[in-house]
Amino acid sequence: MNELLKVNYDSDRITLSARELHEFLGVKTKYKDWFPRMCEYGFSENVDYRLVAQKRATNNPKNPYTEFNDHEITLDMAKEIAMIQRSEKGKQIRQYFLELERKWNSPEAVMNRALEYSRKQVQALLQTNEKLELENKIKDQQLNELKPKADYYDQILQSKSLVLISQIAKDYGYGAPTMNKKLHELGVQYKQGGQWLLYSKYQNKGYTHSRTINITRSDGRSDVRMQTEWTQKGRLFLYELLRKNGILPIIEQN
Structure with missing residues (x-):
């Protein structure tokens, strides 16, 4: 069968250009006047036809x-x-359309469309599965990245006891002097009378607890001094502060 007009099989039905049909029929009326008149026979937009904007070279x-x-x-x-x-x-064109319709509705054509639809459905499912798999991998990576932080939080929250700065420093691979100096640089504490004390803005927040301990001087004399111990709330405060300044505990370091 010779192709009298180009038709489209992209959707679940056959469509064609009304302007090309107008030209084939040799209608003398201009297209812009002819098509609205055809629509008066009961055709509905977006059901029987849809507007298509075209470009023509000049x-x-x-x-x-x-x-x-x-x-x-x-x-x-x-x-x-x-x-x-x-x-x-x-x-002539109506007979052509009837032949197109007969072929479109033939068992072979119906089967081919069904197979093509199934193929597209399978392809869409595969793409969806690939997308979900990628999303799951991203989530797994994010969880793995967050896991060390969660472990460290758990480690802190599980402990109810007070800790010395030397114990906190060990979490970061530091010694107590290095950690004390770092906290001083960050404006957290200052040293007075041999004891590290919090600056006023961090006092009364429950971060530390001072305890009097008995000591023996190098010359053998007995004495007492104040020892600053950190609460778990204070330990979390230090964790967030150090983290903001790019200092992570060993458990979170690469």
């Missing part, structure tokens, strides 16, 4: 393209329009 360098309207119409609408024309061209 010889004007300043305006190389001009836009014009076309309409994509269903095969059923095209058949009725062809019948309305009552011309030899109308009869």
Whole structure:
């Protein structure tokens, strides 16, 4: 069968250009007047036809393209329009449409469309599965990245006892002098009378507890001194502060 007009099989039905049909039929009325008149026979937009904007090349360098309207119409609408024309061209194209419809509805064509639909469904499922698999891998990585932090939090929260700065420093691979100096640089504490004390803005927040301990001086004399111990709340405060300054506990370091 010779192709009289180009048709589209992209959707679940056959469609074609109304403007090309108008040209084939040899209608004398301009397309912009003819098509609205055809629609008066009971055709509905977005059901039987839809507007399609087209571009046409021109010889004007300043305006190389001009836009014009076309309409994509269903095969059923095209058949009725062809019948309305009552011309030899109308009869010819209607017979062409009937043959197209017969082939479209043949068992082989129906089976091919069903297979193609199934293939697209399988492809869509595979793409969805790949996307979900990638999302799961990203989530796994994020969880693995957050796990050390959660472990460290758990480690802190599980302990209810007070800790010395030497114990906290060990979490970061530091000694107590290095950690004390770092906290001083960060404006957390200052040293007075041999004891590290919090600056006023960090006092009364429950971060530390001072305890009096008995000591023996190098010359053998007994004495007492104050020892600053950190609460778990204070330990969490130090964790967040150090983390903001790029200092992570060993458990979170690469």
